[in-house]
Amino acid sequence: MTTARAESIYRRLVARLGRVLPEMELRHAAEVAAEIERLKVMRQAVVVAHNYMEPALYYSVADLTGDSLDLSRRLKDLQCRTVVFCGVRFMAESAAILAPDRQILIPSPRAGCSLAESITAEDVRNLKAALPEMPVVSYVNTYAEVKAESDICCTSSNAAAVLRKLGEKGIRRVIFLPDEYLARNTAGELGWNFVVVGRNENGGLDGVGGVPGQGAVVVGWRGRCEVHERFTVADVENARRQFPDVTVLAHPECPPEVVEAADFSGSTNAMISYVERNGPRRLLLLTECSMGDNIQAANPDVEIVRLCTLRCPHMNEVTLEQTRWSLENMEYRVTVEDTIAEAAARSLEGMIAFA
Numbered sequence: 120m121t122t123a124r125a126e127s128i129y130r131r132l133v134a135r136l137g138r139v140l141p142e143m144e145l146r147h148a149a150e151v152a153a154e155i156e157r158l159k160v161m162r163q164a165v166v167v168a169h170n171y172m173e174p175a176l177y178y179s180v181a182d183l184t185g186d187s188l189d190l191s192r193r194l195k196d197l198q199c200r201t202v203v204f205c206g207v208r209f210m211a212e213s214a215a216i217l218a219p220d221r222q223i224l225i226p227s228p229r230a231g232c233s234l235a236e237s238i239t240a241e242d243v244r245n246l247k248a249a250l251p252e253m254p255v256v257s258y259v260n261t262y263a264e265v266k267a268e269s270d271i272c273c274t275s276s277n278a279a280a281v282l283r284k285l286g287e288k289g290i291r292r293v294i295f296l297p298d299e300y301l302a303r304n305t306a307g308e309l310g311w312n313f314v315v316v317g318r319n320e321n322g323g324l325d326g327v328g329g330v331p332g333q334g335a336v337v338v339g340w341r342g343r344c345e346v347h348e349r350f351t352v353a354d355v356e357n358a359r360r361q362f363p364d365v366t367v368l369a370h371p372e373c374p375p376e377v378v379e380a381a382d383f384s385g386s387t388n389a390m391i392s393y394v395e396r397n398g399p400r401r402l403l404l405l406t407e408c409s410m411g412d413n414i415q416a417a418n419p420d421v422e423i424v425r426l427c428t429l430r431c432p433h434m435n436e437v438t439l440e441q442t443r444w445s446l447e448n449m450e451y452r453v454t455v456e457d458t459i460a461e462a463a464a465r466s467l468e469g470m471i472a473f474a
């Protein structure tokens with residue numbers, strides 16, 4: 120039986136997503152969303168959703184949406200006992216570290232990340248031993264143990280600003296983990312040299328011998344986002360051939376030659392702002408495909424070129440149904456051990472201070 124609350128959510132979803140999703144899907148989403156709203160009140164909970172969440176969830180039950188930096192920054196202002204983090208595990212861990220007085224839940228224990236899984240705390244300790252004069256800047260897409268070994272965190276929206284600031288302090292030789300492409304793109308933007316290192320089969324380090332003894336250098340790690348690494352220059356060229364007026368936006372986790380071929384590169388929030396500011400007629404988005412749907416819903420006059428079928432399998436674990444289950448069962452609780460949380464908080468707060 121459809122409740123008044125479900126009917127009202129349904130009407131809101133049709134207005135927002137009627138061009139993106141079929142009517143039956145919206146009807147079902149509204150029913151589940153109405154139950155989530157009821158559970159939110161009962162549990163004194165809020166739902167926080169990353170920009171890569173599926174449109175029906177993003178536009179129905181989310182109290183706060185944004186990219187990693189934005190969500191980390193605004194988390195403390197939420198009035199609630201429980202936060203259901205609709206994103207992946209490293210994000211929920213950051214929430215648990217930054218808001219230790221709240222209970223943090225993630226709807227799926229399988230929502231990982233190929234970047235976060237590419238590096239361990241032991242890898243960072245090995246790097247620090249091999250390159251002791253270099254500070255460690257970690258992308259926020261890392262687990263708490265890696266953040267705890269780092270000097271500062273960054274996101275794709277402030278990576279260049281963090282390195283620039285270090286440069287102003289005379290520090291122009293840094294270890295930047297774990298996304299090789301973000302590190303390479305950032306080094307390129309700053310005009311610094313770039314060297315990539317990685318773990319060898321014995322658990323030691325490969326490539327450290329190639330780090331030059333002098334000059335500005337970013338030492339990156341062999342980690343990749345399994346979604347963004349798949350975009351190619353041919354994707355951009357094919358879209359431009361078919362649609363000469365297309366504007367191409369690329370996430371900085373894409374390969375450098377793809378970023379070079381695009382018109383603009385920035386974090387998910389930066390891409391959303393670009394579209395709002397410039398109102399391009401046609402858009403090719405080289406990022407996770409649910410975000411294309413979310414931008415399409417918010418900007419009905421923009422035509423999104425449908426190249427993208429690249430859905431992040433980790434983000435895809437988190438659905439409306441899983442979110443309902445999470446609130447019903449108060450699972451899966453995300454906690455970080457105290458000493459790790461304390462050290463990781465310093466790196467995260469450094470990142471937030473930069474913003």
Ligand code: SF4
Nearest residue numbers: 232233344345346431
């Ligand atoms: S899109 Fe890439 S970086 Fe983001 S969670 Fe998925 S695998 Fe990780």
